Amino acid sequence: MFSAFFFDMDGVLFDSMPNHIAAWSETLAKYGIPFTARDCYLNEGRTSRDVIMLLAERHHVTVAEDQLEQIYHEKTAAYRRIGGGKPMKDMDKVLQVLTSQKADIWVVTGGGQLDLYEQLEAVFPSVFQRNKMVTAFDYAHGKPHPEPYLTAWERSGFAKEDCCVVENAPLGIQAGKAAGLFTIGVNTGALTRDDLLQAGADVVFDNMVQLEQWLGN
Secondary structure, X not given: OOOEEEEOOEOOOEEOHHHHHHHHHHHHXXXXXXXXXXXXXXXXXXXXXXXXXXXXXXXXXXXXXXHHHHHHHHHHHHHHHHOOOEEOOOHHHHHHHHHHOOOEEEEEOOOOOOOHHHHHHHHOOOOOOHHHEEOHHHOOOOOOOOHHHHHHHHHHOOOHHHEEEEEOOHHHHHHHHHOXXXXXXXXXXXXXXXXXXXXXXXXXXXXXXXXXXXXXX
């Protein structure tokens, strides 16, 4: 089994994607940019700046440079008002298995909220450590670029063959594979198994129970 596990946050550790969809839709609508559930899952892992720029360009909407930060803050405020999402069903069991195996457990996310660690500690106490978190502040290029997972791998100190990525979205899977790491897809959202397999996942599970069983074998 692997020695280090790099977990995406939204849609993996937290069942938060529906709330992100609502927050993005509400915020971008004010700027004339349509946003769908599939947009959210297909772009999950990009930095917020990249999401805004990509969708604005697709829908021929001009967004000034100084608006990018404003839109991000509005979306963050909307997300917090709507609610940050609950823990992913059965994720606690997955983490219990890895903790019992003394695995190195990391978070690799496109999020940049300053209270990410506090969110994790409140729900999964004593599992995560501040120095084992890679957030939007730690890299220049978001997923699907391999930099987020390469950063985690370099900091972990393990060989690549000893590291495993756990993702729920195509861009995250692409990033994990581009980093040269074994990458698991868990289909927790609105996409299909084929979406995750076509992105390059080494194995795809339908839920966290299947992942837990695989890890325990």
